[in-house]
Amino acid sequence: MQGESVVNHMEKTASNPSDEQLVASFREGSAEAMEIIVERYGNRILRFGLKMCGHLQDAEDISQETFLSAFRYLDSFRGETRLINWLFKIASRACMRKRRKKKDEPDREISLDAWLPERPGDEGRSYQIPDPDAGPDAHLDRKEMKKVIGEAMRQLPPHYRIVLNLRDVEGFSTRETADILEISEQAVKTRLHRARLFMREKISEYFEEEAYG
Amino acid sequence: MNSECRTYFERISEFLDGELDRDLCAKIESHLQDCPECRECLESLRRTIELCRRMAEEEIDPGVLARLKRAVLEALNH
Numbered sequence: 001m002q003g004e005s006v007v008n009h010m011e012k013t014a015s016n017p018s019d020e021q022l023v024a025s026f027r028e029g030s031a032e033a034m035e036i037i038v039e040r041y042g043n044r045i046l047r048f049g050l051k052m053c054g055h056l057q058d059a060e061d062i063s064q065e066t067f068l069s070a071f072r073y074l075d076s077f078r079g080e081t082r083l084i085n086w087l088f089k090i091a092s093r094a095c096m097r098k099r100r101k102k103k104d105e106p107d108r109e110i111s112l113d114a115w116l117p118e119r120p121g122d123e124g125r126s127y128q129i130p131d132p133d134a135g136p137d138a139h140l141d142r143k144e145m146k147k148v149i150g151e152a153m154r155q156l157p158p159h160y161r162i163v164l165n166l167r168d169v170e171g172f173s174t175r176e177t178a179d180i181l182e183i184s185e186q187a188v189k190t191r192l193h194r195a196r197l198f199m200r201e202k203i204s205e206y207f208e209e210e211a212y213g
Numbered sequence: 214m215n216s217e218c219r220t221y222f223e224r225i226s227e228f229l230d231g232e233l234d235r236d237l238c239a240k241i242e243s244h245l246q247d248c249p250e251c252r253e254c255l256e257s258l259r260r261t262i263e264l265c266r267r268m269a270e271e272e273i274d275p276g277v278l279a280r281l282k283r284a285v286l287e288a289l290n291h
Binding site for chain 2: 031038039063068112129164169196
């Protein structure tokens, strides 16, 4: 790309420029690069904010704060991680700050003992979890399923909910999640396992109530 | 439930995520063949994870994304 500006290169080569091209283009002052970054990742950040906070207005606030902060500091982004991971790091901090401001969701620990298979007095417990591959009419429609899962997720303590969202919803690896949240990989694994067990319990409770009234 | 169940129960998410070494995976697989409670635990957890993953398919109203883009660009221009 010698002798050619990144913006020109971006225009010539791509209707779908890479993140690296967009960052370089942004540094040359391209407003278009900012627009493309928001278009590319806005949905994911909005969805993450919505799942973390449960309210669209909060999700929009978090997303706006995330992109504004990202563009203010993009000059210092050294590309040691993917752009999307860096955006999620900023968004995660914004979510936790918003939660602290509201002070209505105390963090609490989830004990592993509560979920042990066949614990005393609970012999033969069978979890009623729908088969995701069984088709939309087998248990309940897709919209209802999302509602059940969304409600269960909102009951998770926030430091478990954020790990579950990053790992199982957004698909980040254990290492990436640890980096985004600035915690150890072991802490990610521990919280994820407990969050999944919590989700299983809540989803199963819903279907047990449906089955037995 | 025995102590083996408890030990493996703590690692079952890592097992499902393919994050365990080959030896431990083989031990868990062998245990699962003989333990219906742990098989049930594994299957219900696998389904739970898959249901959560499918939440990722949720789309945001395009109007919300447009509003976000406008707000970010306006804030940066002031």
